[in-house]
Amino acid sequence: MPHAPAGRRSTPSTSQLDHVVIGGGVVGAAAARSLAARGEQVLLVEQHDRGHEHGSSHGATRISRMGYTEPDYVTLTQRAWDAWAALEAASGRTLLDRTGAVDHGRPEVIDAIAHALERAGVPFERLDLDEAAARWPGLAFEGHVLAHGTAGRIRSAETIEALLDLAASDGAALRFGVRVTGLDDHGDTVTVHLDDGIAVTTPSVVAAVGSWAPTLVGEVFAGRGASLPAIRVTQEQPAHFPSHLPDDAWPSFVHYPLDGGDVYGLLTPGEGVKVGFHGIGPVVDPDARDRTPVAAEVERLQAYVARFVPGVDATAPALISCLYDNSPSDDFVMDRRGPLTVATGFSGHGFKFAPVLGEMLADLATGGVPHPRFAL
Ligand SMILES: Cc1cc2nc3c(=O)[nH]c(=O)nc-3n(C[C@H](O)[C@H](O)[C@H](O)COP(=O)(O)OP(=O)(O)OC[C@H]3O[C@@H](n4cnc5c(N)ncnc54)[C@H](O)[C@@H]3O)c2cc1C
Structure with missing residues (x-):
């Protein structure tokens, strides 16, 4: 996808969309931010209000820490530690209180x-x-x-705002209070049906829908011979x-x-x-x-x-x-089949990785390979 010029871009019309991100929790916000920063044309759709309390991401604080028993996750926390600092610099906000x-x-x-x-x-x-x-x-x-000491307290509500604001300033369109009611998989594209009657056809959907993944995308993945783990x-x-x-x-x-x-x-x-x-x-x-x-x-x-x-x-x-x-193993689930990328299974420990998850999902949605631990 060609990169648009730097600076503020106009809101994409649905005919120009490269990606529809479903979900305005921290993972969807991070994915939209990473994609928009790469010059991709993004629409983010969230069924509830901005900052709502119906999912996994609400509240003012989350823990960031490196204390995992598994090397894969320790490595990711190290990437995340740097990514938090970069996100703070990009947004001009303090997002992590380094309390240890x-x-x-x-x-x-x-x-x-x-x-x-x-x-x-x-x-x-x-x-x-x-x-x-x-x-x-x-x-x-x-x-x-x-x-x-490389641990602390994430200002989580403020983080979601920072990610959404950065995505919007890079041209992403953000729609709240609009529910995706169905997805039609056409092979190379997906039509996303919204409950306001609009249908959007796009070459890439990122379903960052957490607890709603089995009902929203389970069947579409099954139709492609891939099954989501039981969430x-x-x-x-x-x-x-x-x-x-x-x-x-x-x-x-x-x-x-x-x-x-x-x-x-x-x-x-x-x-x-x-x-x-x-x-x-x-x-x-x-x-x-x-x-x-x-x-x-x-x-x-x-x-x-x-x-x-x-x-x-x-x-x-x-x-x-x-x-x-x-997820059955508490491992994240992030993978792509054709035009459809899914992110779920964060199992109560995903927030600390948010800026890295955004990058990983942007990689997947633009043709990258999944992290082997999180692949379907
Ligand atoms: C109480 C609590 C404490 C936690 N503490 C920590 C912690 O200290 N450290 C840590 O790292 N992690 C922690 N976590 C985990 C972390 O908060 C989650 O892993 C993370 O917020 C998951 O984000 P998400 O975007 O995947 O999910 P969500 O925030 O649930 O976002 C999914 C979004 O998709 C939207 N959606 C679903 N279906 C549709 C549809 N059809 N159309 C449109 N929109 C749709 C939903 O409305 C929702 O907003 C905690 C979680 C909880 C609940």
């Missing part, structure tokens, strides 16, 4: 993270329980403890708790309790310390969920917080409701 992160709990997990970080050359520290408690009085520690959509319910401590007392943290499970937490300035059990919520239909909290899980979260997060008031949770699009 601490992991603790099951020794075998912490030791595997240490091993993966060591192999990747990521600096980290091991602390004993007394050292950790003295450094972070808001947390109670168990098992092994590891901290690393299990769950409704998760972390909560903010009022902090007793100053803001700079809070690192991003992940706890692998000795008796099982995963817990994450971080400060959201002005809202409290967000704490959540990772990926334990009930399976839901993303279009028909009532956001009712599971009372027993609220109690379990409060009991957890009372024991392991002494720097907050465990009696006053402000609940959050959001979706995870869980």
Whole structure:
């Protein structure tokens, strides 16, 4: 595709479109931004309002950290760390507060993270329980403890705005409150049907629809002999708790309790310390969920917080409701068949990679090969 001249471009008419990006969560916003920055003519379509709270991307904060046990993901976090700085420079906004992160709990997990970080050359520290408690009085520690500085807190709502603004300034058209009702695969092109009666035919669709991927694109991929892995959509319910401590007392943290499970937490300035059990919520239909909290899980979260997060008031949770699009392996799913690219399966850990995911999807949509780990 030829590159348009640099600078502000006019909104593409549907006859000139190179790509329709479906989904205005962080992944769709990042894909639209990366494509538009390459001079591609892009239309982004989102069924809900800009900044809506019905999917996986809403809320003011997310954790960015390099603490994975798997080298593939550590490598991607290293790419992402640089990509966040580049996105901040391009947008002129602070998007990442570099607070550092601490992991603790099951020794075998912490030791595997240490091993993966060591192999990747990521600096980290091991602390004993007394050292950790003295450094972070808001947390109670168990098992092994590891901290690393190349981690922090993403200003997530602001990131989506930055990506959408950059996409628009590079000429992308953004449409909110418009739902894609169907896709017709013609071989080299796809017709995208919108619920306002408009149909757009394009050589490339990027379906960055997270929890909606099975219903929107499952059949189209099946028609091409490729099956999406089973995506299990769950409704998760972390909560903010009022902090007793100053803001700079809070690192991003992940706890692998000795008796099982995963817990994450971080400060959201002005809202409290967000704490959540990772990926334990009930399976839901993303279009028909009532956001009712599971009372027993609220109690379990409060009991957890009372024991392991002494720097907050465990009696006053402000609940959050959001979706995870869980793949069977927790690996992302990003691949292309003909004119159709899909992005799903972010399994509750995709935000930290957002600017890199945008680049990977732009590569795929313009003829690149998938990351082998994320291919169908
Ligand atoms: C509570 C919570 C905490 C998290 N914490 C972290 C964290 O600390 N660190 C981290 O890295 N990750 C974290 N994650 C995961 C991360 O936020 C997600 O992986 C990421 O936001 C996924 O973005 P997405 O764009 O794929 O999905 P979504 O934000 O759900 O976007 C998909 C979009 O597609 C739209 N759409 C669907 N169907 C259609 C249609 N037919 N027509 C038009 N539009 C359509 C939807 O409306 C939606 O806006 C967390 C997730 C949750 C829920």
